Amino acid sequence: MSFLTPDVRAKEEPAADIAPGARLIPRITIQAFCENSQTAQLVESAIHDRRMSKVALTTHNGGIDGAVETYKSNPTPNLIIVETVLSPGEIPKALERLAEVCDASTRVVVLGHANDVVLYRELIRSGISEYIVLPATAQQIVTAITELFASENAAPIGRTVGFVSAKGGAGGSTVAHNVCWAIATVLRQDSVILDMDLPFGTAGLNFNQDPPHGLADAITANQKVDQTMLDRLMSKAASHINLLTAPVTLDRTFDFEEREFESVIEMCQNTMPVVVLDIPHAWNAWVRQTLATIDEVVIVAEPDLANLRNAKNLADTVKALRPTESAPCLVLNQVGMPRRPEISPGEFAQSVECQLLGQIPFDAALFGTAANNGQMIAEVAANNKINEVYRAIGMHVTGRNAAHIGGKSSSLMKLPSFLKKRA
Numbered sequence: 106m107s108f109l110t111p112d113v114r115a116k117e118e119p120a121a122d123i124a125p126g127a128r129l130i131p132r133i134t135i136q137a138f139c140e141n142s143q144t145a146q147l148v149e150s151a152i153h154d155r156r157m158s159k160v161a162l163t164t165h166n167g168g169i170d171g172a173v174e175t176y177k178s179n180p181t182p183n184l185i186i187v188e189t190v191l192s193p194g195e196i197p198k199a200l201e202r203l204a205e206v207c208d209a210s211t212r213v214v215v216l217g218h219a220n221d222v223v224l225y226r227e228l229i230r231s232g233i234s235e236y237i238v239l240p241a242t243a244q245q246i247v248t249a250i251t252e253l254f255a256s257e258n259a260a261p262i263g264r265t266v267g268f269v270s271a272k273g274g275a276g277g278s279t280v281a282h283n284v285c286w287a288i289a290t291v292l293r294q295d296s297v298i299l300d301m302d303l304p305f306g307t308a309g310l311n312f313n314q315d316p317p318h319g320l321a322d323a324i325t326a327n328q329k330v331d332q333t334m335l336d337r338l339m340s341k342a343a344s345h346i347n348l349l350t351a352p353v354t355l356d357r358t359f360d361f362e363e364r365e366f367e368s369v370i371e372m373c374q375n376t377m378p379v380v381v382l383d384i385p386h387a388w389n390a391w392v393r394q395t396l397a398t399i400d401e402v403v404i405v406a407e408p409d410l411a412n413l414r415n416a417k418n419l420a421d422t423v424k425a426l427r428p429t430e431s432a433p434c435l436v437l438n439q440v441g442m443p444r445r446p447e448i449s450p451g452e453f454a455q456s457v458e459c460q461l462l463g464q465i466p467f468d469a470a471l472f473g474t475a476a477n478n479g480q481m482i483a484e485v486a487a488n489n490k491i492n493e494v495y496r497a498i499g500m501h502v503t504g505r506n507a508a509h510i511g512g513k514s515s516s517l518m519k520l521p522s523f524l525k526k527r528a
């Protein structure tokens with residue numbers, strides 16, 4: 106794979122004239138695989154459109170074959186644009202090979218040279234998001250992307266994943282932050298961590314950040330909060346990781362209404378591919394409402410009896426609150442603490458009736474060092490096996506198959522929407 110442009114935004118040019126009210130495309134990652142250099146230039150020129158100002162776009166050589174080779178060993182972005190010079194009869198077959206290496210949530214736009222209505226219908230029917238006939242304008246490409254990701258009826262781009270401890274101090278926050286780090290590193294997609302533990306949260310400490318504003322300002326601004334304000338309140342903690350920190354002040358109490366976090370979460374979801382919620386160990390209306398409405402719930406527990414009882418209560422309640430949504434999952438943390446009698450992970454998961462996504466060993470020195478330095482485990486100990494556990498949890502909660510990244514096998518379960526519909 107050769108990069109024509111590592112990041113075309115580097116040569117920033119004035120944005121094209123777009124109506125001021127035009128909707129911005131969320132912070133998605135787009136990778137384009139072109140056959141001709143003119144097409145690559147065309148795609149690159151799209152980034153200068155104001156609607157694309159948050160998008161990360163790279164262009165590569167090689168068309169469909171190049172994309173297939175790349176994604177055999179790399180995660181797929183939010184959107185793949187592929188140029189093809191194949192004849193209409195050959196295109197669907199070639200795209201099937203691409204489907205086999207794509208993650209389910211990835212969208213595909215095809216740039217083709219054949220103006221063929223039958224082909225267009227077949228591709229759309231099979232789940233390709235758009236087929237654009239070349240020569241096309243950059244405007245046409247941006248409009249197609251806007252339709253997909255920023256139109257009124259487009260599904261929100263962000264996946265909301267909440268971590269909650271079964272018992273105070275079990276490690277929900279530590280798992281949330283490290284899993285977010287793993288997702289950002291592996292998928293290279295933008296994420297935001299909402300530290301919902303407003304009086305005591307540790308996201309700022311753990312990422313060595315001390316921003317003056319964050320989540321509380323967004324919540325208290327209530328109706329007035331918009332995308333621009335939210336961008337201002339977020340602080341960048343690392344590559345692809347943004348924070349909405351907790352104020353960590355006891356000057357006031359934080360007694361929110363049931364749905365007070367809703368609009369901020371929705372706004373995050375409209376712009377960030379990954380939204381991680383660090384939920385405090387508490388039980389009030391807004392915690393329950395949050396657990397009922399997000400995409401994935403992860404319960405973090407230590408392998409003792411009180412954690413088991415609480416995890417079971419939490420899991421049962423969350424399942425009852427959202428019977429048609431995904432069931433909560435379980436992570437066991439601080440496993441193998443010296444001299445502590447523990448419940449075995451298998452037995453624990455069986456009693457709680459949750460899928461066990463991973464177990465993280467107790468390691469006082471490692472976690473103590475990371476916490477004191479304001480660093481993630483991957484920064485303190487890059488080769489530690491714990492990072493693989495965080496990665497596996499991250500891939501699961503973002504709907505990826507862990508085996509899929511770096512050694513994909515193709516089973517129908519993993520096919521993206523554009524082939525599943527046919528299967």
Ligand SMILES: Nc1ncnc2c1ncn2[C@@H]1O[C@H](COP(=O)(O)OP(=O)(O)OP(=O)(O)O)[C@@H](O)[C@H]1O
Pocket residue numbers: 270272273274275276277278279280302305307384385386438439440465466467468469472473476
């Ligand atoms: N696997 C581990 N081994 C050793 N120490 C750990 C481990 N995981 C977390 N810790 C430490 O345990 C403490 C509590 O972790 P954390 O703040 O993530 O828990 P929490 O459940 O979010 O707490 P709270 O209930 O306050 O929200 C921290 O000091 C953290 O560094």
Ligand SMILES: [Mg+2]
Pocket residue numbers: 277278279302307384385386
């Ligand atoms: Mg916490």
